[in-house]
Amino acid sequence: MSTPDRPTPGQTIGPFFGYALPYEGDADLVPPGSPGSIRLHGKVYDGAGNPIPDALLEIWQTDAAGNVPQAEGSLHRDGWTFTGWGRADTDLNGHYTFSTVLPGASEDGAAPFFALTVFARGLLDKLHTRIYLPEHPANAGDPLLVSLPEDERATLVATADATGLRFDIHLQGDRETTFLTYR
């Protein structure tokens, strides 16, 4: 068994990604307003409670039936192909918006979620977390959710609103989002 190679370290995304990484349609996994579409949105906050206007979020998810998408085309969306991946930068109010569908469970009885990565100026490496669906019956048996104290669990579950789901991210502070590392 060979020794695993050393990982290349991360570095901050910095302040100047805005003309490079965002692209037209990046946050629209499905066309906004199309049948079955929801808005997934929220704000990103720093430890002083101020919104972060230079963060970049990426989601990666199953389709509504729980399949893992393996279609290319995220960078030039055709409006018909669900690639399961999207990218949204925050606006000057720290707000982000995705247009997508609710993820389905990849296995019977599993709690569906959006996998999320967070990047920002001032944040020296990526952060991973999950966005679970509010009041989904499978949440009660999810190994991660049940392992967490109530206040931390609450940071990982979106809330329903008129157009879909709301999920705020707190990099620091009383309501600091629970971030993940994978075994």
Added chain:
Amino acid sequence: MTAPTKKPPVETQADLSAEIEKLEADSAGQNVRQPLLDYPPYRSSILRHPTKDPRHADPETIELWAPCFGNSDVDPLEADLTIAGSNEPIGERITVSGRVTDGEGRPVRNQLVEIWQANSAGRYIHKREQHPAPLDPNFTGVGRCITDSEGRYRFQTIKPGPYPWGNHINAWRPAHIHFSLFGRAFTQRLITQMYFPSDPLFALDPIYQSITDQKARDALVARYDHDLSTPEYSMGYHWDIVLTGPSRTWTEPEEGDL
């Protein structure tokens, strides 16, 4: 909640360097391979790092797969950053190439690589950019490519200049190219920066120094590769990238890749 007010920096490089040295001494022998998220010499990190340790999770199915990108996403011409304008960009023409592999040395094939960088004068095309260095009408500093069957990427660009930033008085970033990478699993997602050999600004830069292990820092520095240089045309830099994190079981490709 009060609106953030932008205060001009008052600390000098000497103040910052003293902080950097102290944190370096504190972490001696710890072999931390990733940047410290809580690294006060990088002032913007102070309110933007989680204070709790991340929770351990067993990756679920979706996290063990990665999004797919391909020829419908990226035009091969996007790997050449020197052809965006009607004339040649100003600066030292370079080729940057290397391999993307996972922690077991297996190639990350057919995967998206995105880069962005300052021009040769150290200026980005960005509306919040303040540095009064010239823009280059023939250089946007943005490129993309898809790795080949061996995990290789290759960009044609110009060498970026160092640039000043507001972290402290007389703060300068070492020349770098920002890289965004996807692995074989979403757990392996990486955004980082590639540096150039022997930059005198390394010792002074809080972002580079936030990685306290010298071997790990070295992994962000490309090496000059004369074999990548093109006669009478451009200089070559080689930089390999290792993406770690759990992924699904490796399956060999159908036709021989021995």
